Amino acid sequence: MTMDIRLARIDSRLLHGQVATVWTKTVTPNRILVVSDKVAKDNLRKSLITQAAPPGVKANVITIKKMLAIYTDPRFDVFKTLLLTENAQDMAALVKGGIDLSKIGINVGSLAYQDGMATLTDAVAVDQTEAKALRYLASDAGLKVTIQKVPGDRQIDVLPLLDKNQL
Template sequence: MIQLVRIDDRLLHGQVAYSWKGYLDYEAIVIASEVAVKDSLRQAAMKMAKPDGVRLAIRDIPEAIKLLQNPRIAHLKTFVVTDTVAGAVELLRQLPAGIALNIGGVQKQEFKEKVTPFTYLTTAEKIQLQQLEAAGTAIDFRLVPTDTPQKLGNLIN
């Protein structure tokens, strides 16, 4: 069972791994990233950051979708982390309805506008998120579960 999809351009690090583990009590993490799947150093760092006893899979977006659709893992409480809005949109369009999206840290880059103190998005990304929300996906912005969730509609008009 997929508990949450999260966008965080740092993917898996201590803050994400442990704060969300306490909140979601997940059993598996699926990292869905075109970049991480090709970076053995980053993969090693994520393996060290994951909590003990938690399964970790690092896949590109198409392979992550196949894995998440596999009935053999349907019983596992799964936390999905991707590093881009485009990745999250593709995942959520291919997975069962009703999965919430959390947006964490997305670093400032050229052509990105500040949405929260920790999230910067392009105009196209904002539109994609608005379309996801209009299709029924619950979306919030927060770094850790104890933060007050900020809703997309309150941040982007």
């Protein structure tokens, strides 16, 4: 067996109000795993993320390497996981490393705008690197990659938006 991943979400804000309340009610995880080499080295951010977990759900911040190691470890089969990455590159690294998201696809919540980025939706902006990683996930890995802030919103396929913006 492998870990039960209920939602794989890319969100530059990581664990915030919408994730802690609305998404956890929808996917009923018992564990939130924030996977980021950068955040795992930042004790302040790690502390804030673990404190933001809703009641009854434990949050951990781990590296990509650690996630790949525990994914198939039977000791973690009890995890009903809400998986969060800060960017598409980290999610792509997980998929390349063997994390199977074919049954659930990937949810993109929010990617903050910075100068030089293309705006795909009101909540998602990408540069060339982010676009390349999203295209890998949707095309090369064959995963359903959709933008959706909250469960009640319509899912928007990311590929046509990348094509429209010539990314």
